[in-house]
Amino acid sequence: MLPDNLPASLAEALSARGYDQLTPVQSSVIAPEASGRDLLVSAQTGSGKTVAFGLAMATELLVEGSFPPAGPPLALVIAPTRELALQVSRELEWLYAGARIATCVGGMDASRERRALSHGTHVVVGTPGRLRDHLERGALRLSSLRVAVLDEADEMLDMGFREDLEQILDATPTERRTMMFSATLPRPIVALAKTYQRDAVRISTVGEDRGHGDIEYQAVAVAPSDIEHAVVNLLRFHEAETAMLFCATRDNVRHLHASLVERGFAAVALSGEHSQNERNAALQALRDGRARVCVATDVAARGIDLPGLSLVVHVELPRDAETLQHRSGRTGRAGRKGTAMLIVPYPKRRRVDMMLRGARIAANWVPVPSADDIRGADRERLLTKLAEPVELDDEDRALGQRLLETKSPEDVAAMLVRALRASMPNPEEMADGANEPQRREDGHRPGFDDTVWFRLDIGRRQNADPRWLLPLLCRRGHVTREEIGAIRIGPSETFVQIPRPIATRFAAAAAKSSHGGDDESGIAITASDGPPSMPRGAPRGRPSNAGGSNAGGGPRGGAGGGARYRAKPTPPRR
Known part of the structure; x- marks a missing residue:
């Protein structure tokens, strides 16, 4: 009352x-x-x-x-x-x-x-x-x-x-x-x-307003190169009535907006480079349903209230807990439920955990929805939609009857499903979701009998993980995942196998990307004699049998080729 x-x-x-x-x-x-x-x-x-x-x-x-x-x-x-x-x-x-x-x-x-x-x-x-x-x-x-x-x-x-x-x-x-x-x-x-x-x-009334009670916080950890793919899959999986994506700069807003529009999303952008008329037009498109996704900077999105906004995605991490709350507060307003998703590059997971604890926010860490997850959600949404009562007029029924005269009911239903899927952007395959590479009976992958070791100056203490190191190596060394062998992570350094025929090219590309300013990671990649744990008699540049199948790039050793990593590599002995 x-x-x-x-x-x-x-x-x-x-x-x-x-x-x-x-x-x-x-x-x-x-x-x-x-x-x-x-x-x-x-x-x-x-x-x-x-x-x-x-x-x-x-x-x-x-x-x-x-x-x-x-x-x-x-x-x-x-x-x-x-x-x-x-x-x-x-x-x-x-x-x-x-x-x-x-x-x-x-x-x-x-x-x-x-x-x-x-x-x-x-x-x-x-x-x-x-x-x-x-x-x-x-x-x-x-x-x-x-x-x-x-x-x-x-x-x-x-x-x-x-x-x-x-x-x-x-x-x-x-x-x-x-x-x-x-x-x-x-x-x-x-x-x-x-x-x-x-x-x-x-x-x-911070404690009485149910602070975060109407907002469900979720976080996904991804390879830095997979952030944009994660955005696509999150949008497709949730299919929110309206979603807001937060970026840190105008340039990043412009790039992500263009990429989403190219993929088929109905998206608008809000940043300081847009005129007031452009901003008003973008907001009106969101309110009347012509657009469903808004890509924005923090300042541009301040104070925006969209009644149907149920999903906020932090594409780039907020600078502090207060910014996190301001961004997320665009959803879950006035008693409505909302979801706030944080896309976290693997190296920054510890920082995000500390931010969430400081803000007293309990976030669930969940995997990025896969293509199969999205297709399953699409099926359920389609079945739910078709089960809803609708009012059909005579013209609708007449056209349906004409279709049934030339097509079976099964064909008409299949065509309906196909038309629905064609109107939706395709989901993306994530970097750590590929199949395991094939290995020979002796434990080695084909092409990895003669390899060269490279050293990265990052290890477990810096949250090194094959899931984000693998895309970084591909990007820095201009190689594919199938051309990367074992990845062995130590406390403060990581060693990677590269086939000898492409080792020179890999080294040159890695050095060029570092000195040319293309590397955003700050991680040095240099040629090495191999992990310290290798036996003294083992030939350098060739995997040792002392490590069992791990040395040949098996799943427990962090094999390349898009393997799904089930365990950390055995740390090198000092």
């Missing part, structure tokens, strides 16, 4: 929107002890903060239950990004029926905004830079302001808007009411609150 102390107009708006109860943060800001007070609120993304400050400031805006004639703004809401400001405006429009709300954000028509301000408003929502510009030009008059709201205050300070915020707040009446909403309360936020708030009520 909604509380009895809500104004009738707001209660009606909430009920029409489907609210039967308030979230913890919404209940806290309208509690008697918070009435009329400055507020310093810490709450998780997606906890209903916009409606919360809309409810909290209603007492300053309404006169006998309705809005007075429009004039200089009574309330000012400052948000860090254009998308968040536009979303706040949309939320307040349905909550405040009859109010005049002006939005002032960069990238929009400034002259139109000035006209809207001159005609009178009740609430102004905007970004710091554009609000400051209107203030300096005299278009924004704050002499009558009763309440100021800073939404995502921590983000605005991180983005360098402190000077803008101070100039705007300094232009407001000292008796105004000030509310700061933030996911966290770092020291700069507390300092800003001491300067511009009076005896503020501190509200924290």
